[in-house]
Amino acid sequence: MNLFGLHHISAIASSHEDCLDFYGGLLGLSLVAEHDSGTVAFAPGDEQAGGVLSFAVTPGAAPGVPGRGLVHRLQWAVPGPQALEHWRRRLEDAGVTVTAWLNGAGDPLALRFADPDGLEHELTLPPAFVLCSPGGEQRTNAGGETAICALTGVRAYAAASVQSGDLLAGRLGFESCGEGAWRVGAGPEAVRYETDAPPPSRSVEGAGTVRHVAWSCRPGHERAWRQRVIGMGATVSRVIECDGYSCFFFREPDGVLFGVATQRRALAPAQLSFEPPRSAIPPRIARPIGILAAA
Numbered sequence: 146m147n148l149f150g151l152h153h154i155s156a157i158a159s160s161h162e163d164c165l166d167f168y169g170g171l172l173g174l175s176l177v178a179e180h181d182s183g184t185v186a187f188a189p190g191d192e193q194a195g196g197v198l199s200f201a202v203t204p205g206a207a208p209g210v211p212g213r214g215l216v217h218r219l220q221w222a223v224p225g226p227q228a229l230e231h232w233r234r235r236l237e238d239a240g241v242t243v244t245a246w247l248n249g250a251g252d253p254l255a256l257r258f259a260d261p262d263g264l265e266h267e268l269t270l271p272p273a274f275v276l277c278s279p280g281g282e283q284r285t286n287a288g289g290e291t292a293i294c295a296l297t298g299v300r301a302y303a304a305a306s307v308q309s310g311d312l313l314a315g316r317l318g319f320e321s322c323g324e325g326a327w328r329v330g331a332g333p334e335a336v337r338y339e340t341d342a343p344p345p346s347r348s349v350e351g352a353g354t355v356r357h358v359a360w361s362c363r364p365g366h367e368r369a370w371r372q373r374v375i376g377m378g379a380t381v382s383r384v385i386e387c388d389g390y391s392c393f394f395f396r397e398p399d400g401v402l403f404g405v406a407t408q409r410r411a412l413a414p415a416q417l418s419f420e421p422p423r424s425a426i427p428p429r430i431a432r433p434i435g436i437l438a439a440a
Contacts, residue, residue: 146369147318150330151196151296152361152390152406153186153419154219156264157209158200159352161185163261168198171239173292180388184420189221189293195334196296199419201356208263209351213302213343214400214436216355218257219264220298220337222271224290229253231291232268262353271297298337299358302348303399305340312397313338316373317360329360340399348436359392359404359419367391370405385425394426402430 158164161183168174168187177197178186186199198219211217223229229245236243236258244257256268271294303309305325313319319327325340338358350356362370367384371393374381382394392406 146363146366147331148329148370148405149361149363149408150334150336151299152359152392152404152408153197153199154216154296154299154358155199155201155356155419157206157262157350157352157354157356158185158202158260159204159206159208159262161202161204164200164202167260171235171241174198178419180420182420186419189295196336197419198296201420203352206262206352209354210346210349211302211354212346212348212436213304214396214402215348215350216299216301216358216401217265217341218267218300219296219355220267220269220300221293222295222297223268223293225270226253228291229256229268229270232256260353264353264355268293269297271295295333296336298339299355300339300341301358301399301401302343303340303397303401304343306399308398312374312377312379316377317370334361350436350438357394357402357404359406361408362405364391364407367393367405367407374405380427380430382426382430385421387419387421392421394421394430396430400436 164185165176169176174187175190176185177188178184178199183202184199185202186197188195188197223232230253233243233245233253233256241258245253246255248254254270257265259265313327314321319329319338322328322337327338329336329338371381371384374395379395384391384393389409390407392404394402394404397403
């Protein structure tokens with residue numbers, strides 16, 4: 146019984162129009178869900194292979210402050226160095242501030258930038274395990290050689306405690322990749338989960354912050370995964386029936402809100418929602434002591 150990588154990442158946005166313009170227009174991601182509840186979701190390609198980035202759009206939401214227990218950066222892969230140079234020009238031409246890491250020849254190795262609400266992203270060259278699909282072909286969308294081809298990792302502010310490591314490696318089967326870093330899943334769907342030392346600022350959940358990260362499991366296995374997590378003493382939500390999948394939520398020991406969700410059934414975009422009812426998640430899991438709500 147294994148996890149398969151990312152199911153979805155849930156973040157908060159303050160403007161529906163800005164969200165569509167930035168992720169769909171500027172980054173060229175496919176709109177894979179747009180729900181009446183106000184949520185929208187994007188993926189590299191309309192086949193929804195790999196993780197989906199979902200937003201709960203709350204018009205006028207106050208900015209959040211990433212800190213302990215919150216994801217602060219999402220990592221995406223592009224096909225090669227020429228693609229990174231393409232994205233540097235495209236983002237800068239759109240007025241987005243870009244920080245580039247260069248090699249000795251001056252070619253970019255990674256780009257870092259933020260969306261209109263301040264959620265940080267990083268474009269990198271892909272690790273070998275995300276270059277190809279199970280059939281052997283390169284996994285990119287229809288945009289060609291410069292298109293963003295995969296959501297390959299998340300970075301969170303967490304202490305990388307022994308208790309957290311025990312749950313991630315012992316109960317969830319994450320593969321250690323060094324201090325504070327793990328690999329989740331195998332093959333082209335595998336992603337990295339990495340932690341950084343928390344800043345002194347208090348965490349505030351608001352626009353530009355990530356609510357939760359949900360990992361993908363095989364349908365029918367969600368209750369067994371829930372029992373594994375309970376076995377570590379974590380407080381766990383009930384199994385929630387969502388549009389096209391089932392999931393449950395818990396806080397790992399360092400405070401990051403995780404979900405485990407079953408692989409999705411094919412549904413029309415208007416039917417999909419990656420935001421379960423907040424009332425279904427116990428308050429001490431949804432926002433424990435230490436994470437504030439934006440004013």
